[in-house]
Amino acid sequence: xxxxxxxxxxxxxxxxxxxxxxxxxGPCSAETEEQVLETAKDLSQRGVKIFRAGIWKPRTRxxxxxxxxxxxxxxxxxxxxEMGMLTTTEVANVKHxxxxxxxxxxxxxxxxxxxxxxxxxxxxxxxxxxxDIPVFVKNPINPDVELWIGAIERLHQAGIRxxxxxxxxxxxxxxxxYRNTPQxxxxxxxxxxxxxxxxxCDPSHIGGKRDxxxxxxxxxxxxxFDGLMIESHRxxxxxxxxxxxxxxxEKLSHLIGQLVMRDAQPAGxxxxxxEELRFNIDRYDKELMEIFEKxxxxxxxxxxxxxENKMTILQAGRWDEVLQKSIILGEKHQLSALFVERVFKAIxxxxxxxxxxxxxx
Ligand code: PEP
Ligand code: MN
Numbered sequence: 001x002x003x004x005x006x007x008x009x010x011x012x013x014x015x016x017x018x019x020x021x022x023x024x025x026g027p028c029s030a031e032t033e034e035q036v037l038e039t040a041k042d043l044s045q046r047g048v049k050i051f052r053a054g055i056w057k058p059r060t061r062x063x064x065x066x067x068x069x070x071x072x073x074x075x076x077x078x079x080x081x082e083m084g085m086l087t088t089t090e091v092a093n094v095k096h097x098x099x100x101x102x103x104x105x106x107x108x109x110x111x112x113x114x115x116x117x118x119x120x121x122x123x124x125x126x127x128x129x130x131x132d133i134p135v136f137v138k139n140p141i142n143p144d145v146e147l148w149i150g151a152i153e154r155l156h157q158a159g160i161r162x163x164x165x166x167x168x169x170x171x172x173x174x175x176x177x178y179r180n181t182p183q184x185x186x187x188x189x190x191x192x193x194x195x196x197x198x199x200x201c202d203p204s205h206i207g208g209k210r211d212x213x214x215x216x217x218x219x220x221x222x223x224x225f226d227g228l229m230i231e232s233h234r235x236x237x238x239x240x241x242x243x244x245x246x247x248x249x250e251k252l253s254h255l256i257g258q259l260v261m262r263d264a265q266p267a268g269x270x271x272x273x274x275e276e277l278r279f280n281i282d283r284y285d286k287e288l289m290e291i292f293e294k295x296x297x298x299x300x301x302x303x304x305x306x307x308e309n310k311m312t313i314l315q316a317g318r319w320d321e322v323l324q325k326s327i328i329l330g331e332k333h334q335l336s337a338l339f340v341e342r343v344f345k346a347i348x349x350x351x352x353x354x355x356x357x358x359x360x361x
Contacts, residue, residue: 005153008161010198010226013134015086015107016049020261021217022227024088024107024200025252026052028242029065030072037078039234042249044083050107051076051085052229056096057241058113065240073103080104088136092120097127109136109229112168112205115151116140125158134162136200136229141180143170145189152194164198165190166229167220169206179208179245182216184223199224204231204245213247214255224264230255295347296354303355313355319348 011017025043030036030053040051053076057067076087088107091097092114100108108128114120115137128135135155140147148165155163167187169180191199201220203213217228233239236246247255265271306313323344330340 005156005194007163007196013162023048024050024052024229025232027233028231029054029057029240030068031240033075036075040079040083044085046249046253051079052088055089058111070099094123094127107134112138112141121151121154125154129158135160136164136166138166138168141171143183143186145186166200166202168202178206180206182206198226200227200229201225202229209244210247221259299351299354303358307359
């Protein structure tokens with residue numbers, strides 16, 4: 001656990017966050033003054049308190065729309081004055097930070113490409129020294145929890161105490177289902193390491209398409225996230241960036257209404273049944289460990305045999321046979337092929353490590 005990181009309770013940040021989910025919504029990009037104001041007005045009338053809009057857009061390929069730049073900051077100011085909303089935008093360098101502070105942007109967020117870059121993070125953090133502003137840090141594009149924590153630590157070292165994390169998924173070659181695969185175990189690990197960290201999920205960039213927004217948002221709520229950042233545009237199909245994943249303010253409020261909210265520790269609910277069930281889980285986990293130990297002892301015996309007979313650790317045919325057999329057996333026990341494959345790859349790796357220690361250790 002990262003004990004040194006102190007984060008102010010998000011309910012004291014002045015975000016108007018009383019109950020879950022705290023919601024940040026608005027277009028991927030600010031495009032025109034009219035689009036910004038109309039979208040913000042609609043969102044505000046539906047109870048959204050925090051308006052997001054990208055002013056400087058990090059685009060994967062050149063010659064795409066790269067944001068309206070500084071002039072959009074004046075539009076955010078109008079949103080704050082006319083709608084009374086808090087405003088937030090992405091900062092990727094020192095210039096962005098200074099311009100946002102000058103324009104009175106209420107909340108900053110760091111994009112996924114910047115949190116992956118320690119040089120950029122250090123510069124941004126230094127530009128924020130002595131400033132008391134909430135800063136949300138999106139996960140780096142690559143699934144590296146240390147890099148995410150490092151970005152947070154740099155801000156913390158600069159004295160920022162209102163830091164939140166935004167989970168927006170991770171880049172991968174296979175984009176068949178998700179635009180950015182969620183890999184939920186990474187935000188879960190971040191929260192384990194920094195338990196006071198406010199957690200926001202960005203289902204828009206994880207899903208990359210409208211149809212997935214509800215299920216991803218529900219999952220985040222069930223994992224006890226504090227809130228959501230969702231892209232919303234008055235005419236999503238006409239959006240200048242990320243059109244496929246944006247929804248109208250009306251669809252957004254419908255989506256929020258559909259979410260089932262559950263509590264981690266509901267008041268007045270007896271935890272005895274839960275404790276009994278957990279007792280069984282803990283017992284089975286212990287049994288699993290004992291079985292793993294026995295299995296590894298056999299691997300080590302095989303390792304000694306291979307050493308004596310100058311055999312390689314890996315015989316590809318044998319490993320494939322183990323994996324295929326396990327997947328078929330797993331099916332009979334209602335275990336998904338993906339789960340069995342992951343577990344057995346981990347077992348196999350541990351087994352190789354143990355045998356390697358015998359052959360070369
Ligand atoms: C965005 O929020 O529009 C954005 C560019 O996000 P990310 O940094 O997560 O790609
Ligand atoms: Mn976007």
